[in-house]
Amino acid sequence: MGAHDAQPKNRLRIIALLISAIVGIVGFRLVEFQVVLADDINEISYAKREVQRTLESERGSILDANGEVLARTIYRYDINVAPDMVGPVFRDIEGVRIELSVGDIAQELALILDMDVNEVFQAVSGEGNYANLKKRVNAAVYQQVESLDIPWIFVDELSYRLYPSGAVAGNIIGFVDVDGIPLAGLERQYNTCLAGVDGQETFERSAQGMKIPSSAQTIKPPVEGGDLNLTIDSDLQYFAQQVLADSVQSQNAEYAVAIVIEAETGRLLVAAEAPSVDPNDPSLVPSEHRQSRIFQNSYEPGSTMKSITTAIALDTGEANAYTQIVAEDTMRLPWGDTIDDSFNHDPRKLTPAGILKISSNVGITKLAGEISRDVRYDYLLDFGFGEQTAINFEGESAGLLREASQWDGMTNLTTLFGQGMAVTPIQMAYSYQALANDGVRLDPVLVDSCSRDGQQTMQPAGGSTRVVDEGTARLTVDMMEKVVELGGVGSTAQVPGYRVAGKTGTAQIQADDGTGYGDSFAISFFGMAPAEDPKYVVAVMIYKPEGAINSAGATPPFKSIMSQVLRHYRVPPSTTPSANIPTEWE
Amino acid sequence: MNKGDARALRPKAMLFLVPTVGIAAVLVLQLLLSNSLAGGAHQLRDLKKESEQLSTDVQILSEEVDSLSSQQNLAEAAKQLGMVSNANPVFLNLETDRVYGEPQPAISEEKLRVSGNLISNTAMSVTTDLSTLVQNPSVGVATVEISGGEVILSSAMIPASPTR
Numbered sequence: 001m002g003a004h005d006a007q008p009k010n011r012l013r014i015i016a017l018l019i020s021a022i023v024g025i026v027g028f029r030l031v032e033f034q035v036v037l038a039d040d041i042n043e044i045s046y047a048k049r050e051v052q053r054t055l056e057s058e059r060g061s062i063l064d065a066n067g068e069v070l071a072r073t074i075y076r077y078d079i080n081v082a083p084d085m086v087g088p089v090f091r092d093i094e095g096v097r098i099e100l101s102v103g104d105i106a107q108e109l110a111l112i113l114d115m116d117v118n119e120v121f122q123a124v125s126g127e128g129n130y131a132n133l134k135k136r137v138n139a140a141v142y143q144q145v146e147s148l149d150i151p152w153i154f155v156d157e158l159s160y161r162l163y164p165s166g167a168v169a170g171n172i173i174g175f176v177d178v179d180g181i182p183l184a185g186l187e188r189q190y191n192t193c194l195a196g197v198d199g200q201e202t203f204e205r206s207a208q209g210m211k212i213p214s215s216a217q218t219i220k221p222p223v224e225g226g227d228l229n230l231t232i233d234s235d236l237q238y239f240a241q242q243v244l245a246d247s248v249q250s251q252n253a254e255y256a257v258a259i260v261i262e263a264e265t266g267r268l269l270v271a272a273e274a275p276s277v278d279p280n281d282p283s284l285v286p287s288e289h290r291q292s293r294i295f296q297n298s299y300e301p302g303s304t305m306k307s308i309t310t311a312i313a314l315d316t317g318e319a320n321a322y323t324q325i326v327a328e329d330t331m332r333l334p335w336g337d338t339i340d341d342s343f344n345h346d347p348r349k350l351t352p353a354g355i356l357k358i359s360s361n362v363g364i365t366k367l368a369g370e371i372s373r374d375v376r377y378d379y380l381l382d383f384g385f386g387e388q389t390a391i392n393f394e395g396e397s398a399g400l401l402r403e404a405s406q407w408d409g410m411t412n413l414t415t416l417f418g419q420g421m422a423v424t425p426i427q428m429a430y431s432y433q434a435l436a437n438d439g440v441r442l443d444p445v446l447v448d449s450c451s452r453d454g455q456q457t458m459q460p461a462g463g464s465t466r467v468v469d470e471g472t473a474r475l476t477v478d479m480m481e482k483v484v485e486l487g488g489v490g491s492t493a494q495v496p497g498y499r500v501a502g503k504t505g506t507a508q509i510q511a512d513d514g515t516g517y518g519d520s521f522a523i524s525f526f527g528m529a530p531a532e533d534p535k536y537v538v539a540v541m542i543y544k545p546e547g548a549i550n551s552a553g554a555t556p557p558f559k560s561i562m563s564q565v566l567r568h569y570r571v572p573p574s575t576t577p578s579a580n581i582p583t584e585w586e
Numbered sequence: 587m588n589k590g591d592a593r594a595l596r597p598k599a600m601l602f603l604v605p606t607v608g609i610a611a612v613l614v615l616q617l618l619l620s621n622s623l624a625g626g627a628h629q630l631r632d633l634k635k636e637s638e639q640l641s642t643d644v645q646i647l648s649e650e651v652d653s654l655s656s657q658q659n660l661a662e663a664a665k666q667l668g669m670v671s672n673a674n675p676v677f678l679n680l681e682t683d684r685v686y687g688e689p690q691p692a693i694s695e696e697k698l699r700v701s702g703n704l705i706s707n708t709a710m711s712v713t714t715d716l717s718t719l720v721q722n723p724s725v726g727v728a729t730v731e732i733s734g735g736e737v738i739l740s741s742a743m744i745p746a747s748p749t750r
Binding site for chain 2: 069074075138139140142143162163164165166167168234235238241242245246249276278280281284496497567570572573575
């Protein structure tokens with residue numbers, strides 16, 4: 001009995017010992033896995049589940065002076081298909097489950113995507129996991145595709161740059177490529193303001209590759225791009241572009257530009273060009289229309305330079321309102337060359353105002369030809385010629401103003417009436433801004449600021465240059481008013497109700513073969529209003545209009561734009577007469 | 587079994603009953619919690635989907651607004667409505683009652699009408715449908731009637747001109 005009793009007890013002890021050993025080992029491993037190696041195991045496990053994703057930052061908007069959006073970022077959608085998964089689709093229609101064949105689905109997609117049915121059918125019938133059906137469809141189309149609920153259709157969301165006003169200010173705004181890389185204009189120049197910084201997030205995915213809800217962790221938040229605030233008034237810009245497009249069409253010109261400046265602040269309100277580029281699709285126009293000629297093209301200004309020369313003559317004391325000049329229609333120079341007026345006339349007894357009124361080359365040469373070339377060169381620099389403006393636009397031209405020491409005898413005289421030098425339209429316009437602003441040239445302002453997180457950066461420095469005395473500027477404007485009040489072509493620039501001062505320009509353009517001046521002209525009219533206290537400067541230049549022999553083609557667009565500017569900004573009409581200064585003498 | 591034996595056995599039954607009920611309660615609670623979490627996940631998914639749909643709706647509508655408010659569309663609509671740009675604006679100075687400029691009626695000649703759009707805009711997805719404005723009397727400027735009742739000054743003394 002004793003031996004029989006001992007055997008079960010021993011077996012029980014052995015089993016208990018074994019169970020204890022197993023529990024001990026399991027417990028040990030449990031502690032090892034759950035405590036000692038827990039972090040390492042978690043890390044390995046997480047690495048297998050973890051997916052990193054770039055959080056795309058949104059490029060900032062470009063806004064006009066009134067906060068109207070000229071460029072913003074939206075989304076477009078690539079519609080893709082997984083051909084390997086293509087099959088019939090079941091759909092519940094009014095409680096009835098029906099099967100739609102691949103052909104039926106292809107027809108539905110073709111209708112929504114505006115594609116040929118065969119093209120869609122071919123794409124979905126291929127092999128592999130990816131085939132693109134259509135790129136960059138808009139949100140409305142995307143929504144229609146989504147509503148079909150086709151399991152083998154998947155969509156990629158892509159950032160897309162939208163320019164809601166199309167070609168309005170397109171030449172200065174510039175554009176980006178399909179990947180959002182800025183290629184031209186302010187988009188490129190101010191990329192540091194507009195571009196954001198991409199962020200990063202991680203999330204966990206299941207064995208089936210699906211994102212596990214609530215597992216997303218933002219490692220680095222994206223920094224959104226800033227908004228670029230321009231001084232451009234988009235409504236006025238549109239109006240000016242309409243006027244220019246009409247002028248280019250009717251005069252069969254190569255191109256035309258118009259500039260509007262707020263005289264007392266230097267703010268650029270309009271920088272219009274025709275033809276212009278629609279940044280939504282720059283490929284629609286040739287490359288030469290995608291640039292900004294206002295900043296990038298230079299031309300010989302011709303007679304618009306006479307206002308500047310007159311101001312220099314007045315400021316140096318070389319002339320006054322009553323200076324008497326006898327101007328013939330031609331002037332022979334000691335070295336044999338001649339300077340001619342644009343029309344034949346008997347000798348005229350002219351004052352400086354009269355010289356501007358009939359735009360006499362001989363008269364301006366006699367008026368200011370004796371002023372030292374070094375003095376004139378310094379004045380021209382102060383007026384802003386020969387160097388880029390403070391806007392420093394991408395690819396901006398400095399024009400061409402050789403140092404005075406390099407001027408030959410002829411250049412010394414031709415620069416008086418805008419030949420032998422080249423200017424950009426923006427330079428010429430701001431030289432008139434100096435006259436309109438009591439002799440102080442302000443740095444052009446095109447960008448007001450960059451706003452980011454409530455902070456304003458990139459604000460303009462606000463530089464200014466005193467070019468001529470206040471009295472000189474006032475007298476020059478009074479003289480320019482006679483061009484509009486009494487001049488031939490100039491009088492067609494009159495704006496009813498307002499006193500307007502300005503100057504015509506009909507500059508011959510060098511022939512393409514380099515054999516001197518050809519038959520083409522750059523015609524222009526630069527002016528300001530109201531002349532008694534100029535608020536706005538308007539400049540119009542039309543390049544190579546067909547059949548032009550004077551600037552009569554430039555005054556109607558000037559008049560239209562100036563009228564609109566004065567009306568737009570509610571400028572009260574003039575109530576005083578023009579200054580009592582002579583244009584001729586006896 | 588007498589009463590004493592039954593009393594002796596009662597704690598053992600309780601020992602079995604309490605854990606069983608406890609485990610059952612925990613399981614039921616876990617089930618409820620799982621259901622609740624699953625329901626929440628479904629709700630979260632539905633709300634996310636709805637949010638995405640609403641974002642897409644906002645994008646579609648804002649692109650439509652962009653198109654309709656673009657200068658190109660407005661110019662075309664103005665032209666179709668026969669609007670005329672008056673080249674002779676007149677300004678009134680309310681402080682001095684002074685009139686600046688010479689009032690002249692806008693002349694409805696073809697050449698003076700607001701010109702049709704010449705500036706391209708490939709972003710325009712919709713344009714103003716003027717047929718709706720003309721046909722539907724409840725909308726549009728073409729059929730708006732200006733109410734012309736008498737306007738009484740706050741002093742209630744002299745009726746002011748309703749055309750003021």
